[in-house]
Amino acid sequence: MNNKEKLITTFCDALGIEQAVATGELEYNSISEWDSVAHMALIAKLEQEFDIMLDTDDIIDMSSINKAEEILARYDVVF
């Protein structure tokens, strides 16, 4: 599994959504599954899966799956 697939899988697991929903354009707070409670669970899961520790700014800025990819790339995750 490459990192892009891993990212999508992590989103699906953390938010409890289907792969079909988890497109790059999916935005925070646009579906009930990705609300502020789920967001913290998502962060924990991403950190665990990619073995990174995100800053507070990155957590707030992670407003879509595309944005998540951009942020993770800054932590040397190669997509």
Place this chain on the structure above:
Amino acid sequence: MHIDEVIQLDSYSIAKEQKQEILLEQLNKLTLHHRHKCPAYDRLLAAHGVSNNPVTEIRDFFPLPVRLFKEFDLRSCELEEVIKTMTSSGTTSQRVSRIFLDRDTARYQSKVLVRIIQHYLGKQRLPMLIVDTSAILQDRKMFSARGAGILGLSTFGRDHTYVLDEDMQIDFELLNSFLEKYKDEKVFIFGFTFMIWQYLYQPLLESGKKIHLENGVLIHSGGWKKLIDQAVDNETYRAALRVQTGLSRIHNFYGMVEQVGSIFMECDCGFLHAPTYADVLVRDFLSFDPVPFGQEGVIQVLSVLPHSYPGHSLLTEDVGVIVGEDDCPCGKKGKYFSIKGRIAQAEIRGCSDAHAFDKR
């Protein structure tokens, strides 16, 4: 300036003149926006003879009594745009406030909270001890002020550890393993002022246990009413916690569910500070005119964040005193102040009734 630029500004380095300019622009825009989007708000202002012209002084923004959020559903966005409804904690038989958030307002709140809290905790997330029970986050659509507070502050933590069980008893096993795991690291402790006292401090005191949080930073909020009833003021609170837990970095904050995000944090000198995005005024109990610094009165809070509900200028039910502006020994700019208590059994139903209430 667009609101997105305002929320990028530093929280504590903008001096009076520039801040006033920024706030006047933002708050005037907000008044018009809310009058346009919330008919009930517009009628209320019209009934009080408030014109549609922009005001030139911060003191001229109409202070909407917070009580009105308990009696009416005040909303400045479409119902479909509401992503979260927050409610106040609602003590005794009083009704709770209902605050409607859309995506933009929720985003402004998170961004500003980060800006402010980073001044106290840094950018790195810290191991976080939450003096509450995880049961508080059960209902996700309807957020209590308590749940929203915990969740908002959780952004600054990692390895979130809820130290109380569902019966509000300390889970000592969990607490001890957290303390052991992070004994050499800076940790972040968050909880509500009264709950920390009642469910953490008191049980530790009674059982003669001391814990070691010398490396910790405690941030707490939620009001002093119950503690003032027990004759516990801020100094007593800080001193007692220090003895039992070793905590010396303790920051209270003043904020309300009606203005989440732009909170007023306690500095190292023990004063609450208005950040760039907010302001505070103190008004006379009878005339409702702003009083000079140093004089007690009813607190009015202003914030540039509320777009989805008309909460940018609110008359609170709290009594306080402004100490000064831009010259706190801690170095932070902005007005700094202290809370002195609450208006007794306040039930303000608009300015015409409000002056019937005396200070306790």
